[in-house]
Each structure stands twice: as C-alpha cells, then as structure tokens.
Amino acid sequence: MFDSDLQAKGAPRTRRMFLASAATTLGGLALWSWKKSRTVEVAAAAGAPQEVTIVQFSDSGERLKMVHVTKVVKSEAEWRKQLSSNAFDITRHADTEIAFSGKYWDLHDKGIFRCICCDNALFSSETKFDSGTGWPSFWAPLAAENVTEIRDTAFGMVRTALACTQCDAHLGHVFDDGPEPTHLRYCMNSASLRFVPKSLNR
Numbered sequence: 001m002f003d004s005d006l007q008a009k010g011a012p013r014t015r016r017m018f019l020a021s022a023a024t025t026l027g028g029l030a031l032w033s034w035k036k037s038r039t040v041e042v043a044a045a046a047g048a049p050q051e052v053t054i055v056q057f058s059d060s061g062e063r064l065k066m067v068h069v070t071k072v073v074k075s076e077a078e079w080r081k082q083l084s085s086n087a088f089d090i091t092r093h094a095d096t097e098i099a100f101s102g103k104y105w106d107l108h109d110k111g112i113f114r115c116i117c118c119d120n121a122l123f124s125s126e127t128k129f130d131s132g133t134g135w136p137s138f139w140a141p142l143a144a145e146n147v148t149e150i151r152d153t154a155f156g157m158v159r160t161a162l163a164c165t166q167c168d169a170h171l172g173h174v175f176d177d178g179p180e181p182t183h184l185r186y187c188m189n190s191a192s193l194r195f196v197p198k199s200l201n202r
C-alpha cells in the first residue's frame with residue numbers, strides 16, 4: 001500500500017479540502033522520495049548489505065544460472081581467522097605473491113578455480129595458459145560478472161586490478177599482452193584461488 005492511499009483514506013471529504021490535501025500529499029511524496037534516495041545512499045556508504053550479480057558454476061565447470069546475491073562483507077579479524085596470513089595479505093590488502101612461489105602457476109590439471117574467500121567461481125583450466133611469469137595466467141574469466149576490474153595506480157603505474165565481485169578479494173591484475181582469442185592476460189595470485197579438480201566431482 002502506498003502512502004498516498006493511506007493519506008487519501010484519512011483525507012477530508014469535501015472536494016476543496018481533498019484537492020488541498022492532494023497537493024500536500026504530492027509535495028510530501030516528492031519529499032519522501034528525495035529522503036528515501038538520500039537514505040539509500042547513506043546506507044550504502046555505511047556498509048549496508050549490497051546486492052551483486054554473479055553467475056554460478058558447478059564444480060565441474062558447468063554454467064548454472066545468474067543470481068543476485070548479497071555481497072560478502074567480513075571484518076579484518078574474520079578474514080584473518082578464515083585465511084592463511086599469505087592469502088589474507090594478498091586478498092584483503094592487495095599484496096602480490098612472489099613469482100613461481102604459488103601453488104598453481106605450474107598446474108596443468110583440469111578443473112575450476114574458486115575465490116579463496118567466498119567460493120565464487122572465477123577461472124577454468126580451459127582458459128589457463130603458460131605465461132612464463134610464475135603466476136597462474138588465464139585469457140578469460142569463467143564469467144565477466146564474477147570479476148570486477150579496478151583502476152590501480154599503486155607504485156606509480158596505471159594497471160587494471162581484478163577483484164572478486166562477490167567479496168572484493170584482490171585477485172591479481174589484467175594485462176593486454178595475452179594470447180588469442182582475447183589477447184588478455186589475467187595474471188592471478190595462486191593464494192587468491194582454490195582449485196577444484198574436475199575428476200573429484202563426477
């Protein structure tokens with residue numbers, strides 16, 4: 001039920017009074033709408049639950065459906081408890097693992113890579129390639145919706161950082177020197193990912 005319905009029911013019966021009341025109601029509605037939009041902005045700024053759109057995938061890499069989910073928001077202490085210190089530094093504070101030190105740069109098994117923080121499906125072995133950089137590299141994410149590109153100007157460079165759409169975990173960076181067909185190189189940190197081998201899920 002709308003506010004106008006409530007107000008109309010309680011409005012005086014004469015036509016003149018009704019018109020006056022309607023004008024007031026319209027003015028009130030405009031003010032109410034403005035206040036509401038302001039409230040939404042303030043709530044978002046204060047860290048209220050935010051909805052994001054992602055695509056769900058099965059562990060065997062099958063695209064399931066697009067869903068609207070509440071963004072995963074946790075405190076520093078909660079993330080620290082859940083993650084290894086290395087994964088915490090990388091995903092929550094945009095650190096980078098040392099090249100050739102991670103679990104997945106030289107992994108050639110079939111499967112998918114989920115976010116270490118929230119399990120969002122991020123990459124597939126289908127698009128993984130050997131970049132020679134010492135970091136797991138892909139030429140495309142599983143779904144564009146599941147990752148978010150962020151302009152990164154740290155260390156005096158302009159780069160494109162990549163974050164998990166569902167939880168804002170820092171994943172790595174995207175460069176435009178990748179192979180066919182996209183010519184993109186999604187240079188990821190192993191510590192931001194959790195590999196799910198295909199053979200275990202049949």
Ligand SMILES: [Zn+2]
Nearest residue numbers: 115118164167
């Ligand atoms: Zn995530």
